[in-house]
Amino acid sequence: MPKFLHIGCGSNILPKPFINIDVRKAKGVDIVCTAFPLKFKNNFFDMVYASHILEHFKKKDTLKILKEWVRVLKPNGILRISVPSFENIMKIYKIDKKISNVVGPLLGGQTYKQNFHFNLFDKKSLNLLLKEAGCTAIHPWDFRRTIHSDFWDFSQATTNEIPISINLEGRKKVSLNENNLKELKKNFKKLITEYKKKLPKKDYNNILSKNKK
Numbered sequence: 001m002p003k004f005l006h007i008g009c010g011s012n013i014l015p016k017p018f019i020n021i022d023v024r025k026a027k028g029v030d031i032v033c034t035a036f037p038l039k040f041k042n043n044f045f046d047m048v049y050a051s052h053i054l055e056h057f058k059k060k061d062t063l064k065i066l067k068e069w070v071r072v073l074k075p076n077g078i079l080r081i082s083v084p085s086f087e088n089i090m091k092i093y094k095i096d097k098k099i100s101n102v103v104g105p106l107l108g109g110q111t112y113k114q115n116f117h118f119n120l121f122d123k124k125s126l127n128l129l130l131k132e133a134g135c136t137a138i139h140p141w142d143f144r145r146t147i148h149s150d151f152w153d154f155s156q157a158t159t160n161e162i163p164i165s166i167n168l169e170g171r172k173k174v175s176l177n178e179n180n181l182k183e184l185k186k187n188f189k190k191l192i193t194e195y196k197k198k199l200p201k202k203d204y205n206n207i208l209s210k211n212k213k
Contacts, residue, residue, distance in 0.1 A: 002046040005072065007035045008053035012153050018049075023114055036065045040072045048073055051082040052154040052165070055117045056108065062119060066133035073172040079135055080146075080169040082155035086120045088166075092159045105164050123166050135170030143167065 002017050009020035013028030021031045033039050035053055048069050057065050069079055084105040093102045108117040130138050143149050143156045157164045 003044060004047045004049065005038075005040070005045045007048065007050040007069070008056075012051075012151055014049075014148050014151055018148075024112070036061070036068050038068055038072055042071055043074045043077075044072050045077055046074055047078040047080060049080045049148070052084065054081060054083050055119050055121065056114060057118060059119045063129060063132060066129055070134045070172050075172055075174040077172045078169055079130065079133075079172065080141060080167075081126065081130070082153070082165045082167045083121045083126060084117070084154075084164055085122065085166040087122050088162050088164055092162050092164070095160045095162075101159050121166060123168070126166055126168055130168060130170045134173050136173045138168055138170035141167050141169045 004014075004018045006012075006014045006018045006020045009022050009029060010024075011026060011028070013020050019030050020028060021033050021035070022029045023032070023034055025032045031039070035050070036057065050069065054062065054065065066079075073079060089102045089105050093099070106117065106120075109115045127138055149156075155165050155167050
């Protein structure tokens, strides 16, 4: 079964295979811990999801937080991010000039210690940060085509029919360092062992002879 991490879940508890973490204890939260640093080993999750969490950290820490979230991903694992879109928030304000429509996405709800915003993003800036953090194949994602689409969060929110968020995801780059090569060799040996168990000896020997050419 794949392993997914939901960072800063709040009351939006996603079903298995998600592990829901939050800094505050609440019903359904699997692990009470901070979003940075994470208490998980390297290359552990198939996907990390964080909706409207990154902006709650100081600007100077943004890149190292993204790198930490990438750290716990398996190679080719998905980092899925949603943050308030500064571009769209400005469009929303220009429609009716109501400060009440934009103060929350810009400054946070400010209802508890961690509920303040320290950073702003547009699509270009978030894309560059994801690249620098070690992601590739970065692209927008549509909440309607996700396994968590039935669980509302701010990635789905609109004001004046304009989405308030930038939704981007990318895959963790595969770097063929010494540790990764060891892991590949280990997996290859497992695959060969499975072939040997399941295939007739003649077919197994044919596969080996073809790979030697």
